[in-house]
Amino acid sequence: MNMGAISIFAVFVVLTLGITYWASKRTRSSDDFYTAGGGITGGQNALAIVGDYMSASALLGVSSLTFFNGFDGLLYATCAFMGWPIIMFLLAERLRNLGRYTMSDIIAFRLDERSMRIFSAISALIIVLFYLTVQMVGAGQLIQLLFNVEYSYAVCGVGALMMVYVIFGGMIATTWVQIIKAVLMIFSCLLLSFLALWHFSFDFGAIVSRAIAYHQAGDDVVGPWKLFSNPISGISLALALIFGIAGLPHILMRFFTVPDAKAARRSVFIATGLTGILFISICFLGLAAMAILPENPAFYVDGRVGGAIVGGNNMPLMHLSVALGGNLLFGFLSAIAFSTILAVVAGLTLAGTSAIAYDLYATVIKRGNVTPERAMLVNRLSAFAIGLAAIILGLTFRDQNLAFLVALAFAIAASANFPVLLMVLYWPGLTTRGALAGGICGLASAVALVILSSAVWVKVLGFEQAIFTYDYPTLFSMPLAFVVAYLVSRMDTSRRATLDRAGYVGQEVRAETGIGIAAASSH
C-alpha cells in the first residue's frame, strides 16, 4: 500500500464530494442538470473539455505506445489532436446556437423529430456503453494494481463515486471534477517532463540516443514504424481519431454549457492548446521512459530488460514516475490516473443519461409534456441505471482485452454521428430518410467490419482468419454513410422530405446569427 497515493486520492475524493454537495443545491432543473444552466465560462469549459477528453488511455496508452513503438506515438497523438480544430471550425458555434442538451437537438432541428432522436439516442448509448465498459475494466485493473484493492471492489467503488457525482451534482459537479482532473494532469505531465529533462541535464539529443541504444528496433524508432505500415489500416485509424471526436456525445455535450458562441470558440481555442501541450509532453514522457526504464531491471518481468513490463503494457509512465521521483511521485501519478478515470466516466454517464431521460423519455415518449420535477426524477433514475450498467459491464468483462471497443466507439462516432451532423448543418438537401439510412449504414458497417476483423473474429471468436483484413473500419464505413445519406436524400420524394429541405433556411439563420435562441446572448 502506498500511503502517498492514498492520501492524495483521499483529498481528491473529499474535495470532489464537497463540490458535489455544493453543486447539488444548484441543480434544480434539467437546465442545471445537463448544462450547468449555461453558466460555465469559456476558460472553465476549456479545462473541462480537456478533462473530459484526455482519458487514462490517452495518458497511459499514448505514453506506452511511444515507449514500445517510438515515433508511432507522436503520429497517433497528432491525429487524436486534430479532432479539436475540426470541431472548432465545423461544429462548436453551430452546436451552441442550435442545441439545448444533446447532439440530437441539432440533428432533429429540421428533420423528423421522433425518428432522428431515436436514432441519435441509440447511437449515443452504444458509444457511451462501449466507452464506459473499457473505462470500467481499465479502472478495475489499474486500481487493483496501484492500490492493491480487489478488482470487483474497485469497479463498484468507481461506479458508486461517478453515480454520486452525476445523480446529485449533474453537469456542475461533473464539470468541476473534470476541471480539477485537467489541472492535476497538466501539472503532473509538465513536472514529469521537467524531471526527465533534468535527469539528462536538459540534453534532448542524449535522451534520443539513449532511447535508440536501448530499443530493439534501434534507429527505426525515431521514424514511422508499425502504425502506417499498412496504409489502409493506418488511414482508417487516423480518420476515426480525427472525425470521431466530432461525433462523441459526451464531448459535444460540453458545448451546451457555455453562454454563447463566443465562449464556445474561446473554449475550443484554449482546449486545443492545452490538449496539444499534453499530447506532446505525453509523447516526450514515453520517449524518456525508453531512455530511463532500461537502467533498472526491476521494472521488467524477471528483471529481463527489453522484455515484458511489470504490471502490463500500460505501465511505462507509472514506472517512469518511480524512476524520476520515487514513491511519492508514483503515488501522485496513481491518484491522477484514478481521478482521470472518474472524470471521464462521469462525463460519459451524463451523456448516456441525457440520451435516455431527455431524448427518449421526455421528448420521444412524453412529447415534451413532462413536469420539471418529474423530468429531474427521471434524469436521476437514468443516471443510476447507466451507472449500474457500467458496473455490471465492468464486472462481466473482467480480464478481457477490450482495446478494440475504444476503436469501435470512435469508428461509430465517425461513421454514424459525424456524417449526419455535418450534412444536416451544411447540405440543405439532406432529408430524414437520407439521414436515417446513412447513419444506420455507417453504424452497422462499422460494427460489422470490426466483428469481421482480427480483433474480434480471431481474438475473441477464435476463428483462424479474419474476413476483414484491416484493423479499423472507418475508411470504408464513413464514406459509405455519406454516400448512402446523399443518394437516399436525392431519391426521397416524401412529403416529409419537402419539409426537411424547407427547414434549412431557418436552421441556417439561427446557426449563423443565434436569432431565436431561448436564452438570448448578450447581443
Place this chain on the structure above:
Amino acid sequence: MNNDIIVNKSEYVNLRRSRRQIMMFCTMGCLLPLAIYIGIAIINPNLLAEPVSAGGGLSVGMAMGLVVFILSWLMTGLYTSIANNRLDELQSRIVAEARS
C-alpha cells in the same frame, strides 16, 4: 423579422460567405499539413527518421509533428480572432436590424 428577409440582406450574405471562406481555409490549413505528414509517413518513412542536425536528437518527423501541432493551434487562433471581430460585428448588426 422573417427568415426570408434576413437571408436576402447584404450583411447576412456577407456573413455567410465570410464564415464559409474562413472555415474552409482553416480546415484545409489543418488537414492538408496532416495529410502531407501522414503521406510522407506512408510513402517515405525513412525521411522522417533522419535527424534534423547530427547529435541534436530531433528527427525530421518529430520536428514536422511539432509544426503540425503548432500550425493547427494557430489556425484555431486565427479563426477565433476573425470570428470575434469581423463575423460577430456583422452578426450583431443583423440581430439589431432584426429586432428593430
